[in-house]
Amino acid sequence: MLGECEETLxxxxxxxxxxxxxxxxxxxxxxxxxxxxxxxKAGAPLFYDKNHPExxxxxxxxxxxxxxxxxxxxxxLYIEVKADKTTDYVDFGSKKPATLSGExxxxxxxxxxxxxxxxxxxxxVVAVPGKAPRDIFVTGFDSAPLAPSYDFLLQNREADxxxxxxxxxKLTAGKVFLSIxxxxxxxxxxEAKNVVINEFDGPHPAGxxxxxxxxxxxxxxxxxxxxxxxxxxxxxxxxxNTGIVDLTRTVALTGSEVKxxxxxxxxxxxxxxxxxxxxxxxxxxLRYISGNPLTGKKIDADGxxxxxxxxxxxxxxxxxxxxxxxxxxxxxxxxxxGCTYPTLKKAYRMDARMLGGPRAxxxxxxxxxxxxxxxxxxxxxxxxxxxxxxxxxxxxxYEVAPEDxxxxxxxxxxxxxxxxxxxxxxxxxxxxxx
Amino acid sequence: MKALKNYLDKIKPNFxxxxxxxxxxxxxxxxxxxxxxxxxxxxxxxxIHDARDSKRTMIIVILALVPALLVGMxxxxxxxxxxxxxxxxxxxxxxxxxxxxxPLIVVSYVVGLGIEFAMAQVKKEEVAEGFLVSxxxxxxxxxxxxxxxxxxxxxxxxxxxxxxxxxxxGYNIFNVALIARAFLFFSYPTKMSGDQxxxxxxxxxxxxxxTVIDGYSGATPLGQIATTDxxxxxxFTFHGITGNPLSISDMFFGxxxxxxxxxxxxxxxxxxxxxxATGVGSWxxxxxVFVGGAVGVLLxxxxxxxxxxxxxxxxxxxxxxxxxxxxxxxTDPVTSARTEKGKWIFGFLxxxxxxxxxxxxxxxxxxxMLAILLINAFAPLIDFYVIDANIKRRAKRATASLKG
Numbered sequence: 001m002l003g004e005c006e007e008t009l010x011x012x013x014x015x016x017x018x019x020x021x022x023x024x025x026x027x028x029x030x031x032x033x034x035x036x037x038x039x040x041k042a043g044a045p046l047f048y049d050k051n052h053p054e055x056x057x058x059x060x061x062x063x064x065x066x067x068x069x070x071x072x073x074x075x076x077l078y079i080e081v082k083a084d085k086t087t088d089y090v091d092f093g094s095k096k097p098a099t100l101s102g103e104x105x106x107x108x109x110x111x112x113x114x115x116x117x118x119x120x121x122x123x124x125v126v127a128v129p130g131k132a133p134r135d136i137f138v139t140g141f142d143s144a145p146l147a148p149s150y151d152f153l154l155q156n157r158e159a160d161x162x163x164x165x166x167x168x169x170k171l172t173a174g175k176v177f178l179s180i181x182x183x184x185x186x187x188x189x190x191e192a193k194n195v196v197i198n199e200f201d202g203p204h205p206a207g208x209x210x211x212x213x214x215x216x217x218x219x220x221x222x223x224x225x226x227x228x229x230x231x232x233x234x235x236x237x238x239x240x241n242t243g244i245v246d247l248t249r250t251v252a253l254t255g256s257e258v259k260x261x262x263x264x265x266x267x268x269x270x271x272x273x274x275x276x277x278x279x280x281x282x283x284x285x286l287r288y289i290s291g292n293p294l295t296g297k298k299i300d301a302d303g304x305x306x307x308x309x310x311x312x313x314x315x316x317x318x319x320x321x322x323x324x325x326x327x328x329x330x331x332x333x334x335x336x337x338g339c340t341y342p343t344l345k346k347a348y349r350m351d352a353r354m355l356g357g358p359r360a361x362x363x364x365x366x367x368x369x370x371x372x373x374x375x376x377x378x379x380x381x382x383x384x385x386x387x388x389x390x391x392x393x394x395x396x397x398y399e400v401a402p403e404d405x406x407x408x409x410x411x412x413x414x415x416x417x418x419x420x421x422x423x424x425x426x427x428x429x430x431x432x433x434x
Numbered sequence: 435m436k437a438l439k440n441y442l443d444k445i446k447p448n449f450x451x452x453x454x455x456x457x458x459x460x461x462x463x464x465x466x467x468x469x470x471x472x473x474x475x476x477x478x479x480x481x482i483h484d485a486r487d488s489k490r491t492m493i494i495v496i497l498a499l500v501p502a503l504l505v506g507m508x509x510x511x512x513x514x515x516x517x518x519x520x521x522x523x524x525x526x527x528x529x530x531x532x533x534x535x536x537p538l539i540v541v542s543y544v545v546g547l548g549i550e551f552a553m554a555q556v557k558k559e560e561v562a563e564g565f566l567v568s569x570x571x572x573x574x575x576x577x578x579x580x581x582x583x584x585x586x587x588x589x590x591x592x593x594x595x596x597x598x599x600x601x602x603x604g605y606n607i608f609n610v611a612l613i614a615r616a617f618l619f620f621s622y623p624t625k626m627s628g629d630q631x632x633x634x635x636x637x638x639x640x641x642x643x644x645t646v647i648d649g650y651s652g653a654t655p656l657g658q659i660a661t662t663d664x665x666x667x668x669x670f671t672f673h674g675i676t677g678n679p680l681s682i683s684d685m686f687f688g689x690x691x692x693x694x695x696x697x698x699x700x701x702x703x704x705x706x707x708x709x710x711a712t713g714v715g716s717w718x719x720x721x722x723v724f725v726g727g728a729v730g731v732l733l734x735x736x737x738x739x740x741x742x743x744x745x746x747x748x749x750x751x752x753x754x755x756x757x758x759x760x761x762x763x764x765t766d767p768v769t770s771a772r773t774e775k776g777k778w779i780f781g782f783l784x785x786x787x788x789x790x791x792x793x794x795x796x797x798x799x800x801x802x803m804l805a806i807l808l809i810n811a812f813a814p815l816i817d818f819y820v821i822d823a824n825i826k827r828r829a830k831r832a833t834a835s836l837k838g
Binding site: 001145218220221222223287289293294295296298313315317318319320321322323324325326327328329334335336337338339340341350351352353354355356357358359360361362363364365368374375376378379394395396402406409410411412413414415417418419420 | 435439467468469470471472473474475476477478479480481482483484485486487488489490491493494560562563564601602603604605711712713714716767768770772773774821824825827828829831832835836
C-alpha cells in the first residue's frame with residue numbers, strides 16, 4: 001500500500017478536549033466514576049467495569065470533565081475532558097516489580113487504571129483480573145499494512161520495557177512469551193530478560209499475537225492466556241518506574257492521502273483535526289482510520305485517537321468513483337492478493353470500497369491461505385454464523401480474535417464481514433458460558 | 435460511460451422501495467453492478483478490500499471455457515460437412531458450428547438467468563453469478579442435436595431443484611450443469627446417447643444442406659469401443675464418422691464426434707492452464723482426478739477381458755468427457771470438497787469411479803457425469819473426516835494440557 005510512514009518524529013500533538021470512548025475496551029460494562037464538572041488528574045479513574053469494580057479506567061490528562069455523551073439506550077459514547085495546560089499526574093509511587101508479589105503487581109496496575117492494556121483469550125476482551133492466566137504473550141512487532149515500527153516507537157524505552165516484563169512475570173505461574181521479528185533491532189526487545197523470546201518471520205499476520213500463540217502454545221478449552229503489545233508493556237513499566245500513568249503514544253500518520261507522513265506524540269483521546277489540517281488530499285472524500293486499514297476504527301475528520309492504536313491512516317473513501325466493467329478490468333490500479341489480476345506495481349492506492357457484493361461463501365481455500373493457524377477458518381466462521389457452540393469449541397473458537405480474520409475478510413470474494421461475525425460470536429459465546 | 439451512469443442514476447428511483455418497478459430491483463442491481471463496480475464502502479471490519487469478487491471469479495472460468503467452446507464449434511461444422519461429404523473453408527465450417535451452438539447457449543442463459551433473477555428478487559438478494567458458468571457449461575455438455583425445449587426444461591429443472599431449493603449459489607450439493615445433463619439423460623435417453631445425436635447431419639437455418647454419405651456412422655469413439663466384438667485393444671481401431679481411422683492427434687485436438695465442450699483435450703488443457711494460473715480452479719482436484727483415473731485403468735488393464743478393459747489410460751483421458759469433467763466440473767468449489775486434503779481424495783475417487791463406470795457398465799459408455807455427481811454427494815463426508823482430524827488433535831491437546 002502507498003503511504004508508508006517516514007521514520008521521523010515530527011512533534012507533539014495536543015488538543016484542548018480529550019475524548020475517551022468506552023467502546024474501545026471489549027467485554028466491559030462501563031460505570032461512571034465522574035460527573036460533568038468534576039476535576040480529574042491524569043491517572044484518576046473516569047469509569048470502571050460494572051462486573052469488576054476494581055478495574056478502573058484512567059484519564060490520560062488532567063482537567064475538567066466537560067461532557068458525557070450518550071447514545072441509544074444511554075450507552076456512553078465518550079467522556080470528554082478539557083485538558084489543563086500542564087498535565088497533573090496522580091502519583092502512585094515508583095515500585096520495583098521484582099520485589100512485589102503477584103497480587104501487589106496486579107493491584108498496582110488496576111489502581112492506576114491501565115489494566116485495560118492487558119487482553120485475554122478466549123473472547124479477546126480486557127483480561128478478567130480474577131482469573132490466573134496460563135501464560136502471557138507479548139507481540140514485539142506489528143506486521144499490518146503501513147504499520148509503525150516498534151523499534152522506532154520503543155527507542156530509549158529499555159528500562160520501561162524491562163520493568164513491564166518483570167511485572168508481567170509476576171502475574172502468571174507460566175511464562176511470558178515475547179515475539180519479535182528477525183528485523184527487530186530494539187535492544188529493549190531483543191535483550192529483554194525474564195521472558196522467552198521467539199522470532200517470527202513472514203508477511204502479515206506474523207505479528208498478530210493470535211498466530212504466535214497458535215504456533216507456540218495454543219489455548220485449550222478452559223485455559224486463559226493474556227496478550228499485550230510491547231508498546232503497552234512499556235506503559236505498564238513506566239508506571240512502576242516513575243509512579244505515574246502516561247498514556248502517551250507515538251503515533252504513525254500513514255496512508256496514501258497524507259501529504260507528510262511521520263510520527264507524532266499524543267495521548268489517547270487526542271483530537272486529530274490539527275494533524276489532518278492542510279496535510280491530506282483535498283477534493284475527494286476521505287476515510288480516516290484510527291489504527292491500520294485492516295483492524296482500525298473508522299473515525300470522522302474531527303475524530304480522536306482511539307485507545308489501542310499507534311497508527312492513524314487516511315485513504316480515499318472511493319464512494320465518488322464509478323469504475324466501469326470492473327470484472328473485466330485489466331487496470332494495474334486494482335490490487336488482488338490472488339492471481340486474477342495482473343500484479344504490476346509494488347504499492348497500491350487502495351480505497352474503502354467493497355469492490356463487490358455480498359455472496360454466500362463460494363470459493364474454497366481462500367481464507368486458509370492467509371490464516372496461518374492450525375484451524376479451519378471457513379468452517380469456524382460457518383459454525384459461528386450458525387452459533388453451534390459445540391462446533392465452535394471443537395474448531396478452536398477460544399484461540400481466535402477478530403483481528404486474526406482481518407486478512408480473510410480482505411481477500412474474501414464473497415465480501416462478508418468476517419471480523420464482525422467473529423466479534424458477535426465471541427460476545428454471544430461469552431454470555432452463554434459465563 | 436458517464437452518460438450511461440447518469441441514465442442509471444436517473445432511472446434508479448423507479449426500482450427502489452416504493453418505486454413502481456420495485457419488483458425488478460434485483461434485475462436493475464444486477465445490470466448496474468455489471469456495468470459499474472459498486473461504490474459502497476466498508477461499514478465494519480477491514481477498510482480495504484481485494485479487487486477480486488464473485489463476478490471476476492466467474493468471468494475467469496468463462497474465459498477458460500472459451501478455447502474448448504471455439505474448437506468445439508469448429509468441430510461441429512467439421513463433423514457436419516464430413517457427414518454430408520462436402521469440403522468447406524475453415525470459416526464456413528466454424529460458422530456452421532457457431533449457428534448450431536448459439537441457440538443452445540441462448541436458451542440455457544435465458545431460462546437459467548430468468549429463474550435466477552426472479553429468485554433473487556423474491557429473496558431480496560443480489561443476483562449471484564454462479565449461473566453465468568453453469569449456463570455456459572450446459573450447452574457444452576449436451577449433444578449438439580438436443581432439442582431446444584429439452585435444454586430449456588433441463589436447465590429450469592436443475593436451477594430450481596439442484597440449486598435454488600438448497601438456497602442458491604454456494605449452497606448446492608450437486609453440480610448444476612451436470613444435474614441438467616443427468617436429467618436429460620434419464621428423461622430422454624434416445625436423444626442423449628447412441629450414435630445418432632453427436633453429429634448434426636441436418637442443415638441449420640438453411641446452412642449446410644446436403645445428404646448424408648454412404649457408410650456414415652455417428653458413434654463416438656467410446657461408443658465404438660463399448661460395443662465392439664474385438665477381444666483386446668490391439669485388435670480394435672477407432673474410426674471417424676466416415677469410416678476413416680482416427681489418430682491420437684484427432685482425439686487430442688478434438689476432431690471426433692462428441693459434445694461440444696468435451697472433444698478437444700488440447701483446448702481443455704488450455705482452459706486448465708488459465709484456471710490454475712489464476713488460482714480459480716484447484717490443480718489438486720484436477721491432478722488427482724487424472725491420477726485416480728490412471729490408477730483405475732491400470733488396475734483394470736491387469737485383468738482385461740475385452741477391448742474396453744484393455745484400453746490404455748491415455749485413451750480414457752482423450753475420449754469422452756474425462757478431461758472436461760476433471761478441469762471444469764470436479765473443480766466447482768461449491769460441490770467439491772472444500773478442504774485441501776479433501777480435494778486430493780475427492781478427485782481421486784472421481785477418476786476411479788469414472789473408469790469403473792466406463793468399463794463395467796454394459797449400457798452406457800461414459801462414466802464421468804455419474805462419477806462426479808456421485809462423489810459430489812460424498813464431498814461433505816470427505817470434509818467431515820478431514821476436519822475431524824483437526825478437531826481430534828485439538829481435543830487431544832486439551833486433555834494433554836489438563837494432565838500436564
